[in-house]
Amino acid sequence: MIRNLSLLWRGRVRSLLQFFCVVLVVCFGLILSSVARAQKTQWQPAHPRSHWHAGHSWGPPWNAPVAHSESFYVGPSKIEVDFGPGQIDLSTRQVMRWVKNAASSVATYYGQFPVLLDRILIVPVPHAAGVLSGTTWGDVGGDPAFTMMRVGQHTTVEDLNRDWMMTHEMVHTAFPTQKDSHHWIEEGLATYIEPVARVQNGLLPAKKIWWDMMRDMPQGYPPPGDKGLDLTHTWGLTYWGGAQFCLLADVSIREETHNRMGLQDALRAIVRAGGTINHNWPIKNALAVGDRATGTHVLEDMYAQMADHAVKVDLPKLWKELGVVRDGEGVRFDAHAPEASIRRAIDAMPKSGRMTPKGFTPGPVRGATVQMVGQPGKA
């Protein structure tokens, strides 16, 4: 049961629609602006399957040409970073630091990197700037997880340090692939966990992500005609409705377990049980594994309530209980709020500690952006 949170119900029970299963997790159509977190408000989801078929003789992106490769390990997991041909005004070392920061954040959140092999393809995009888009697939090209990141030629060190997409894409490896109707859980998890994982890994201040959540979460309010998360496929509901589900689940699990466990424990259990992107699981199976780990029914109950009903989460009440207080263009924390300890537990370093590649200390990418001219294949 979900306590202390008001859920307003609208709509009627509808039968579930059947959708064809696709082995894709897509986060494409990420249109960038100067402020990384605000970028999410500008996402225009494109249809992925029309994007990667056209115009390439090599076929799908996992068959695209590779100019050079690097790799590193986080625990037993290998992260292979392939660079497509083309120029980027950054050194390979700088790009690798960006990837290692993201891998470290995700491994710290999950207590391990979710899959044993994650292949990242960096595709330089001529004359563009910034991290342009990321798309992740499970079980393609012989790899359990494959991510294509399109990176503009004139991307700067500051762009890499502002970027959230690399972490978001790696979070996608940590949940079993879902039918299209449940795409919201894949995007909701990535949207909610990416900033939390970066705070836990010391790469973002907590106040920033709670402000971002306060500002951005209302985009997940029920749109007109909303029939619930499984039946309504707007961008806002998919990303931010999904993120609301995750936040609410996190708080509810912590309420029910006297703050001994949270969503993180449920998600770790799903990964440990093999629920990663290279496997297709029915959503109910994944949520049941998560609930068993926390000894609650939060995930299954919330899914039953929100899958085919419009639910408006009372966000202002939630912020108040957690002690997140608007303060100009940011927030301050109210340590005396009834659930301040839950807020602190959500973004605290997990007991399992920081997980990093050997000898690597997470931190900002440093050094000047270098203008490299006429060296195709270098990145």
Ligand SMILES: [Zn+2]
């Ligand atoms: Zn995504």
